[in-house]
Amino acid sequence: MNELNVILIHGKDTNPSQKWYPWLISEMKNRGIKCLAPELPKPSDPVLSEWINEIDKLNPDKDSILIGHSRGGVAILRWLQKQPQDKKVKR
Secondary structure (H helix, E strand, O other), rough: OOEEEEEOOOOOOOOOOOOOHHHHHHHHHOOOEEEEEOOOOOOOOHHHHHHHHHHHHHOOOOOOEEOOOOOOHHHHHHHHOOOOOOOOOOO
Protein backbone atom coordinates (compact mmCIF):
# COMPACT_ATOMS: atom_id res chain seq x y z
CA MET A 1 0.00 0.00 0.00
CA ASN A 2 1.28 3.47 -0.90
CA GLU A 3 1.46 6.20 1.68
CA LEU A 4 -1.03 9.05 1.72
CA ASN A 5 0.24 12.29 0.22
CA VAL A 6 -1.11 15.79 -0.19
CA ILE A 7 -0.39 17.93 -3.23
CA LEU A 8 -0.92 21.64 -2.71
CA ILE A 9 -1.27 23.83 -5.80
CA HIS A 10 -0.95 27.51 -4.93
CA GLY A 11 -2.85 30.37 -6.49
CA LYS A 12 -1.96 33.27 -8.77
CA ASP A 13 0.51 35.89 -7.52
CA THR A 14 1.79 33.70 -4.70
CA ASN A 15 4.02 30.72 -3.89
CA PRO A 16 4.15 27.89 -1.31
CA SER A 17 5.89 30.10 1.29
CA GLN A 18 2.97 32.54 1.53
CA LYS A 19 -0.62 32.70 2.83
CA TRP A 20 -1.80 29.62 4.76
CA TYR A 21 0.33 27.23 2.72
CA PRO A 22 3.23 26.93 5.20
CA TRP A 23 0.75 26.12 7.97
CA LEU A 24 -0.79 23.29 5.90
CA ILE A 25 2.60 21.91 4.91
CA SER A 26 3.67 21.96 8.58
CA GLU A 27 0.46 20.30 9.76
CA MET A 28 0.83 17.50 7.21
CA LYS A 29 4.46 16.95 8.25
CA ASN A 30 3.44 16.85 11.94
CA ARG A 31 0.89 14.16 11.08
CA GLY A 32 3.38 12.11 9.10
CA ILE A 33 1.75 12.90 5.77
CA LYS A 34 3.93 13.72 2.79
CA CYS A 35 3.02 17.13 1.35
CA LEU A 36 4.25 18.35 -2.02
CA ALA A 37 3.86 22.05 -2.78
CA PRO A 38 5.68 22.96 -5.97
CA GLU A 39 6.44 26.53 -6.88
CA LEU A 40 4.61 26.85 -10.16
CA PRO A 41 5.98 28.79 -13.14
CA LYS A 42 4.98 32.40 -13.81
CA PRO A 43 2.65 32.84 -10.81
CA SER A 44 1.95 36.47 -11.78
CA ASP A 45 0.87 35.51 -15.30
CA PRO A 46 0.05 31.79 -15.15
CA VAL A 47 -0.15 29.65 -18.24
CA LEU A 48 -2.63 26.91 -17.41
CA SER A 49 -0.95 24.29 -19.60
CA GLU A 50 2.36 24.85 -17.78
CA TRP A 51 0.68 24.42 -14.39
CA ILE A 52 -1.05 21.25 -15.61
CA ASN A 53 2.34 19.90 -16.73
CA GLU A 54 3.75 20.57 -13.24
CA ILE A 55 0.86 18.63 -11.65
CA ASP A 56 1.52 15.79 -14.10
CA LYS A 57 5.18 15.64 -12.98
CA LEU A 58 4.03 15.01 -9.39
CA ASN A 59 2.22 11.87 -10.59
CA PRO A 60 -0.89 12.07 -8.38
CA ASP A 61 -2.36 8.64 -7.72
CA LYS A 62 -5.03 6.83 -5.71
CA ASP A 63 -3.27 7.88 -2.48
CA SER A 64 -3.11 11.59 -3.36
CA ILE A 65 -5.25 14.38 -1.99
CA LEU A 66 -5.17 17.41 -4.29
CA ILE A 67 -5.66 20.83 -2.69
CA GLY A 68 -5.86 23.89 -4.89
CA HIS A 69 -6.27 27.49 -3.89
CA SER A 70 -7.76 29.99 -6.33
CA ARG A 71 -6.12 29.48 -9.75
CA GLY A 72 -4.52 26.30 -8.38
CA GLY A 73 -7.99 24.78 -7.99
CA VAL A 74 -8.73 25.54 -11.63
CA ALA A 75 -5.45 23.91 -12.67
CA ILE A 76 -6.34 20.77 -10.70
CA LEU A 77 -9.78 20.55 -12.27
CA ARG A 78 -8.33 20.96 -15.77
CA TRP A 79 -5.67 18.34 -14.98
CA LEU A 80 -8.40 15.95 -13.83
CA GLN A 81 -10.36 16.54 -17.06
CA LYS A 82 -7.37 15.37 -19.10
CA GLN A 83 -6.95 12.10 -17.20
CA PRO A 84 -8.18 8.73 -18.51
CA GLN A 85 -11.38 7.38 -16.94
CA ASP A 86 -9.46 4.78 -14.95
CA LYS A 87 -7.08 7.34 -13.36
CA LYS A 88 -7.99 7.78 -9.68
CA VAL A 89 -6.98 10.17 -6.94
CA LYS A 90 -8.13 9.89 -3.34
CA ARG A 91 -9.67 13.37 -3.14
